[in-house]
Amino acid sequence: MTLGEMEDMMDSCVRCSKCKFIPQLVIQSKRFSSICPSIDYFNFHAYSGGGRMITASAYYKGRIELTPEMLNVLYGCTNCGGCEVSCKWVYELEPNEAIHELRVAAVEAGVGPMLKHKKYIELVERNKNPYGEDPDKRPAWLTDDITTDESSSTLYFVGCTASYRREEIAVATAKILNSAGEDFRLMGSDEMCCGSPVYRVGDEKSAIEIMKSNIEQFKEAGIEKIITSCSGCYNMLKVEYPRFVEHDIEVVHTSQIIEGFLKDGKINLTEKVPLKVTYHDPCHLGRMAEPYIPWEGEKIEVLSQVYIYDPPKPERRGAGGVYDAPRNVLKQIPGLELVEMERIREYSYCCGAGGGCKSAFPDFALWASNERLEEAESTGASTLVSACPFCGTNFKDGIESRNSKMEYFDITELVLRSIGGDK
Amino acid sequence: MLEKDVYAAFKKIVGERNISQDPGVMDSYAFQWCNEIESAQRGEEPQRFGVRPLAVVLPKSTEEVQAIVRLCNEHDVSYKAFCTGMGPWAGLSSPRGIQIDLRRMNSILEIDEKNMYAVIEPYVTNAQLQCELFRHGLMHHAQGAGPQTSPLASHTSFVGPGFTSPYTGFSGRNVLGVEWILPDGEILRLGSYDHNGKWFTGDGPGISLRGIMRGWLGAYGGLGVFTKAAIRLFSWPAPKEWKWKTSGTIPEYDWDIPPFWKMYVLNFEEWEEYQNAMYELSDREVTMVATTSAPEGLAALFTNTKQEAIESIFAGLLAKTRNYIVMLVAAHTEREFEFRTKLVQSIMEKYGGNDLIEEGVTVPKPMHYGETVRNMLGGHAFRFSNCFQSTHGGMDTIAMAVRLAQLNQPVKQKYIDKGVIGDDRGLGVWITSYESGHMAHMETPTVYDPTSVESCLGYAAYQDECNQMDLDEALGMPFFIVGDDVHNFYAERTMNYADWIRKIKAAFDPNGVSDPSHYVKGGERKK
Ligand SMILES: Cc1cc2nc3c(=O)[nH]c(=O)nc-3n(C[C@H](O)[C@H](O)[C@@H](O)COP(=O)(O)OP(=O)(O)OC[C@H]3O[C@@H](n4cnc5c(N)ncnc54)[C@H](O)[C@@H]3O)c2cc1C
Numbered sequence: 040m041t042l043g044e045m046e047d048m049m050d051s052c053v054r055c056s057k058c059k060f061i062p063q064l065v066i067q068s069k070r071f072s073s074i075c076p077s078i079d080y081f082n083f084h085a086y087s088g089g090g091r092m093i094t095a096s097a098y099y100k101g102r103i104e105l106t107p108e109m110l111n112v113l114y115g116c117t118n119c120g121g122c123e124v125s126c127k128w129v130y131e132l133e134p135n136e137a138i139h140e141l142r143v144a145a146v147e148a149g150v151g152p153m154l155k156h157k158k159y160i161e162l163v164e165r166n167k168n169p170y171g172e173d174p175d176k177r178p179a180w181l182t183d184d185i186t187t188d189e190s191s192s193t194l195y196f197v198g199c200t201a202s203y204r205r206e207e208i209a210v211a212t213a214k215i216l217n218s219a220g221e222d223f224r225l226m227g228s229d230e231m232c233c234g235s236p237v238y239r240v241g242d243e244k245s246a247i248e249i250m251k252s253n254i255e256q257f258k259e260a261g262i263e264k265i266i267t268s269c270s271g272c273y274n275m276l277k278v279e280y281p282r283f284v285e286h287d288i289e290v291v292h293t294s295q296i297i298e299g300f301l302k303d304g305k306i307n308l309t310e311k312v313p314l315k316v317t318y319h320d321p322c323h324l325g326r327m328a329e330p331y332i333p334w335e336g337e338k339i340e341v342l343s344q345v346y347i348y349d350p351p352k353p354e355r356r357g358a359g360g361v362y363d364a365p366r367n368v369l370k371q372i373p374g375l376e377l378v379e380m381e382r383i384r385e386y387s388y389c390c391g392a393g394g395g396c397k398s399a400f401p402d403f404a405l406w407a408s409n410e411r412l413e414e415a416e417s418t419g420a421s422t423l424v425s426a427c428p429f430c431g432t433n434f435k436d437g438i439e440s441r442n443s444k445m446e447y448f449d450i451t452e453l454v455l456r457s458i459g460g461d462k
Numbered sequence: 463m464l465e466k467d468v469y470a471a472f473k474k475i476v477g478e479r480n481i482s483q484d485p486g487v488m489d490s491y492a493f494q495w496c497n498e499i500e501s502a503q504r505g506e507e508p509q510r511f512g513v514r515p516l517a518v519v520l521p522k523s524t525e526e527v528q529a530i531v532r533l534c535n536e537h538d539v540s541y542k543a544f545c546t547g548m549g550p551w552a553g554l555s556s557p558r559g560i561q562i563d564l565r566r567m568n569s570i571l572e573i574d575e576k577n578m579y580a581v582i583e584p585y586v587t588n589a590q591l592q593c594e595l596f597r598h599g600l601m602h603h604a605q606g607a608g609p610q611t612s613p614l615a616s617h618t619s620f621v622g623p624g625f626t627s628p629y630t631g632f633s634g635r636n637v638l639g640v641e642w643i644l645p646d647g648e649i650l651r652l653g654s655y656d657h658n659g660k661w662f663t664g665d666g667p668g669i670s671l672r673g674i675m676r677g678w679l680g681a682y683g684g685l686g687v688f689t690k691a692a693i694r695l696f697s698w699p700a701p702k703e704w705k706w707k708t709s710g711t712i713p714e715y716d717w718d719i720p721p722f723w724k725m726y727v728l729n730f731e732e733w734e735e736y737q738n739a740m741y742e743l744s745d746r747e748v749t750m751v752a753t754t755s756a757p758e759g760l761a762a763l764f765t766n767t768k769q770e771a772i773e774s775i776f777a778g779l780l781a782k783t784r785n786y787i788v789m790l791v792a793a794h795t796e797r798e799f800e801f802r803t804k805l806v807q808s809i810m811e812k813y814g815g816n817d818l819i820e821e822g823v824t825v826p827k828p829m830h831y832g833e834t835v836r837n838m839l840g841g842h843a844f845r846f847s848n849c850f851q852s853t854h855g856g857m858d859t860i861a862m863a864v865r866l867a868q869l870n871q872p873v874k875q876k877y878i879d880k881g882v883i884g885d886d887r888g889l890g891v892w893i894t895s896y897e898s899g900h901m902a903h904m905e906t907p908t909v910y911d912p913t914s915v916e917s918c919l920g921y922a923a924y925q926d927e928c929n930q931m932d933l934d935e936a937l938g939m940p941f942f943i944v945g946d947d948v949h950n951f952y953a954e955r956t957m958n959y960a961d962w963i964r965k966i967k968a969a970f971d972p973n974g975v976s977d978p979s980h981y982v983k984g985g986e987r988k989k
């Protein structure tokens with residue numbers, strides 16, 4: 040959808056500020072009542088979902104230009120989708136979609152993305168990863184005791200962060216798959232970034248190129264199923280790719296496949312993991328992970344000035360994310376106690392790293408992770424668990440910055456411990 | 463643009479991160495719901511962008527606000543403060559003006575459980591305050607605008623009807639004391655605070671200025687800036703060990719209803735029976751909520767999506783619904799609950815009513831109990847359309863509210879027939895009783911199309927006709943009057959009160975820099 044197609048929607052914002060908070064009914068305390076790390080940090084209304092939508096409309100109408108300060112507004116947002124969940128409690132607006140479209144428009148106009156983003160996009164194009172690491176070293180995490188099957192139609196898509204920064208997740212995932220007897224192959228040094236960091240900052244053209252070439256590569260390799268241990272990759276492959284490139288490859292996240300292994304008795308959690316943990320829902324595995332079902336139809340007036348969509352528009356309110364699988368897995372780990380934070384599921388508070396913020400606004404990203412860590416600490420848990428290497432990196436940085444006693448683990452690491460695979 | 467040195471002086475007060483003059487950032491402040499009506503009346507294309515501020519500042523303390531206000535006086539810059547800024551009255555009217563966004567002043571300074579008051583800063587929201595008060599077995603009055611809006615804004619600057627009004631009254635009634643930066647920058651603390659550091663009363667030992675500070679309607683930010691407010695609290699009818707607990711996933715949340723709570727939708731065939739029942743229910747202090755809307759409104763109250771609401775209409779809800787009162791009996795103890803529910807039953811029978819919940823016409827789920835006390839039901843009205851506005855209505859007796867509703871119906875129907883406003887058969891009202899007494903509030907929310915000139919102007923004409931009817935039929939005092947013209951309109955037959963407000967405004971704001979926008983302008987500006 041272009042900004043033009045969104046104009047009516049953008050103009051019907053009520054400027055009510057609901058998008059700054061988690062849905063009002065679930066607020067339990069003042070301290071943890073907000074949903075938007077961006078407005079919490081930058082404070083001007085323009086830094087909220089609704090505020091950004093207003094600026095997007097102002098830009099579309101030719102009222103404003105994309106000044107350097109506007110670029111901060113536009114990119115100082117983790118694209119976490121929290122605003123949209125809260126708005127949709129009552130309205131039919133999509134602030135997060137509007138933010139994305141304004142980013143696309145900014146790139147098309149030659150002003151976006153930001154310098155830091157441009158640099159990593161170049162690296163993705165050159166080295167297949169935004170970190171600028173050697174593509175040949177992509178599978179360097181692979182240890183001798185891991186078995187892969189290059190003829191398998193199941194691909195473990197490792198992703199850039201697990202390949203180069205959080206190798207322990209890649210190792211844990213592969214070992215769990217081995218332990219369950221699940222054949223899989225890797226793309227090795229041929230694996231290309233999923234395109235998330237490119238897509239999220241509005242360089243849609245380059246991102247679509249990446250999506251197309253990845254899908255082509257998967258098809259050539261006969262891939263029917265992709266396993267991913269990264270929420271960002273999951274989101275791209277499962278939700279964003281089908282918006283631009285047709286594919287019928289099944290996409291599953293590690294938390295889902297592990298839940299299945301446990302149900303089918305393919306792995307046994309025998310070792311105690313005596314930890315009190317709290318679980319952070321990554322935005323891209325949670326509220327943003329609902330499939331995007333294209334809709335075609337018309338708006339019809341059913342009562343005077345009251346319109347409905349015919350056929351009904353598929354709702355994307357955040358309810359259909361992957362919330363239960365990781366919790367079901369954690370609850371089955373012996374010795375482990377799971378306690379919940381106040382902001383969970385579709386109203387989870389973002390870790391602060393997404394949408395290009397970790398690179399362009401590192402102070403903001405770190406601040407947001409501290410906010411979330413404070414909430415995690417308030418549960419009395421000793422350990423924060425999540426299911427995304429990128430969230431993990433930001434949380435680890437946050438833990439260090441605040442000298443927290445809290446530990447961080449990916450869900451795969453705890454499962455590996457419990458099946459005795461870390462020995 | 464502000465002059466460079468003036469901008470720099472503001473920057474010095476709040477720091478670089480807390481000031482902006484970027485046009486895009488400014489536009490996010492200029493944009494307001496319902497501005498399109500005013501722009502259509504000016505003969506422009508209907509649009510929500512109003513006056514763009516020259517700068518926005520985000521102060522953190524009383525001292526910073528005071529310094530900003532003084533600087534505005536020095537440099538002839540208008541200012542307007544707001545808390546969450548929902549509604550056109552939070553915006554500017556003067557092109558040489560700045561917006562004071564109080565978002566960073568967001569602390570609950572004190573909760574005095576024994577003396578039942580709280581002291582809050584501007585950007586504490588209703589939901590946030592409520593959460594903290596429940597732990598003390600207390601609640602406050604939250605205005606119907608929603609849980610995400612500011613109780614300080616409402617208590618200091620607006621009338622403030624809400625869903626718990628039968629129990630908690632309205633905001634204007636509940637403000638105790640305030641810290642007030644007067645339009646010229648002087649600080650005034652009303653009430654006992656300055657005397658003993660406690661804030662249990664809004665008047666004395668000094669002179670009482672509450673009437674001047676807000677009067678009946680509030681000054682909508684046209685009379686300086688409020689930086690703290692002490693507000694009255696009420697007992698929260700739930701056991702202390704009860705906790706606010708929501709589970710499940712959007713849109714079907716579940717909510718733990720406290721033990722002695724029950725909702726009713728009492729329905730009466732005729733307005734007269736409705737009126738008698740409303741008086742008696744209020745007089746007997748049985749209900750925390752007593753709200754009336756159109757039958758269409760009932761469809762939206764206890765459903766979670768537009769689709770569901772529309773389906774309930776097509777399932778025949780309208781035919782079974784006449785003049786109804788949504789009620790919540792919320793008792794502290796079992797005996798109190800039994801007494802109240804029996805009383806409700808007997809009042810219902812006495813006036814020939816029926817309970818639409820009992821009959822399955824509408825079925826509030828547990829989450830709707832939570833939404834009711836969190837003041838979220840008003841938001842449900844937006845499920846049908848993102849655009850409605852309300853007439854100025856009346857805040858008077860229950861009988862007057864009923865009369866207003868009856869007289870309003872044919873007027874509204876005329877505009878419905880013209881096709882310029884949404885069709886609620888002229889029945890779209892919001893009535894709530896106040897303070898378990900004779901008082902009630904009535905307004906008529908009306909759906910219109912914000913993109914159509916005809917619809918915006920049609921709505922404005924409908925509102926004008928309602929205003930005229932207020933005067934011609936002596937329908938009591940509107941709860942909401944915006945701007946000089948409308949004040950003048952009413953003032954003609956109400957002892958020219960607006961002249962007095964203007965005198966106050968001129969005396970308190972000699973330089974005319976506290977942007978009146980929807981309030982009254984004082985004397986002429988000096989420069
Ligand atoms: C959809 C909608 C529904 C509404 N429903 C209701 C309702 O049911 N009941 C009701 O009472 N009102 C209602 N209102 C009106 C009103 O806007 C709110 O009650 C208002 O108080 C909301 O809080 P806020 O934080 O957004 O206020 P703001 O918009 O921040 O402020 C409201 C007014 O007070 C002034 N003000 C705020 N804070 C200060 C301060 N610290 N110092 C000086 N001036 C200040 C502002 O300039 C503005 O004019 C509604 C408004 C809308 C848009």
Ligand code: SF4
Nearest residue numbers: 052053055058089126
């Ligand atoms: S985007 Fe939605 S929630 Fe945010 S201000 Fe606009 S209408 Fe309200």
Ligand code: SF4
Nearest residue numbers: 075088116119120122
């Ligand atoms: S996407 Fe997230 S960070 Fe961006 S405006 Fe919405 S809630 Fe805020």
